[in-house]
Each structure stands twice: as structure tokens, then as C-alpha cells.
Amino acid sequence: MALIKIEYFAILREHVGKSAESLQTEAQTAQELYAELSERYAFPELNHMKVAINEEFGEWNAVLNDGDAIAFIPPVAGG
């Protein structure tokens, strides 16, 4: 089990109804965590998602460590 902080932005923040939470998870990777949360909150289907780990872009297959901060990055639209 790892304690992970998760930040939600934009469409996911509105969908989940909060901008951050900390939770204990059995998920081993960022991908598994996304799948767990997607099921829990019934995330809308989103293409081209990215993940950030401890405030840097990361890999979906990165192994999670206790205390990691994870953010899911929906398709961006700056400018």
C-alpha cells in the first residue's frame, strides 16, 4: 500500500468534485492508479491523457512510491 496525493484539473476536477485528495492504494503504477480512480469516479473517456509525477511529466508505467504526488493531465488548450 502506498499513500498517494492526487491532483485533479479542469474536466477531471469538475467531474470528481475536488481538486486534490490523498488515498491509500494498491496500485503499483500510474496507469493502475488511473484505472482504479476511473472506475471509482466513472471518469469521462479522455484520449491523449498524460501523467505528472511529483510535478514533472512521467511515464504511465512508472512505479508509484509512498508519498508521490500524481496529477492526470487531460488534453491541454492554452493560447
Next chain:
Amino acid sequence: MSRFAFSREDLSPEAVRQRVMDPASGAYVAFEGWVRNHNEGHDVLRLEYEAYEGLGVKEGERIIAEAEARFGIQSIYCVHRLGELGIADMAVLVGVSTPHRAEAFEACRFIIDEVKHRVPIWKKEYYSNGDSGWVNCERCSASAEHQHDEPNPDSDSAASNKAAAG
């Protein structure tokens, strides 16, 4: 000091110009992205920008460092609005000063294109029909309530007809 920033206040072209003014520069090019009143056939009333600010500043600074490595640049600054914006408000401002003009045009174009693709900023548009949506997200969503075009994996590269600003 970071050369990429977010702002919840109105953007000031003169402040950016002063910031990148340099005695070694002979050219200054700025890009302003404005909130447009229409997008993909919808009448846009206003919009909101949200960002992952910590990562956004880092990625913005990386883009500026890449521009410096590619072009002969003297000074650069880029600032992006957050929060609620109305039609004709300035959403993003890029200022580049260089010894000669060609590099200033190229670097300015490079920076705005990369910022639109890479910096974690999201835009929610509010339409005249009462609908609203996160640009590049809602239209890819299978659960979207309204009929939309097929998702376009590169939609934010076509600045002229896809994004409501910039």
C-alpha cells in the same frame, strides 16, 4: 526569475516590452492571443483558463530554453492568463527581443506553438446557447451530452479555427 509566468490580472504589452528591452537587441516581436467570440461554429461568450501552475512554469521555461538554443535570442518573456476572461481579453503574450529581426519572428512563433501544445493549461468555453465545454476534452468524451465532431488528436495546432484564443 522565471521567464514564463501565469497571471490572474490583465496582461500588459508595455510591461513585457520593457522587460525584454536590451541594448544588444535590434528587433522586438510580440504575439498577443485574444479571446475570440466564436469557435467551431459556437458563439463564445466568455471563457476560463486553469493551469497546473507548478508544472506549467517548468514546462514554459523549458520551451524558452529550447528557443534560446535554436535561435539567437537576447531576451524572452511569456505570460498566460488564468481565471475568467471576456471577449477580446488578452489570453497570452509572448515577447522576444533579438539582435536581428528574423530570429525574433521565428522564436515568437516557436514559443506560442509549443506553449499551446505542451503547457498544462485548460480552457473552458461558455457558449451563447447555455452550453459550455473544456476545449479538446469534451469533444473527445464518449459521455459528452452533445453531438460533436470526431476527436482530433492534433486539434490545437490549427490555431486559426480551433482555439478561441491565440
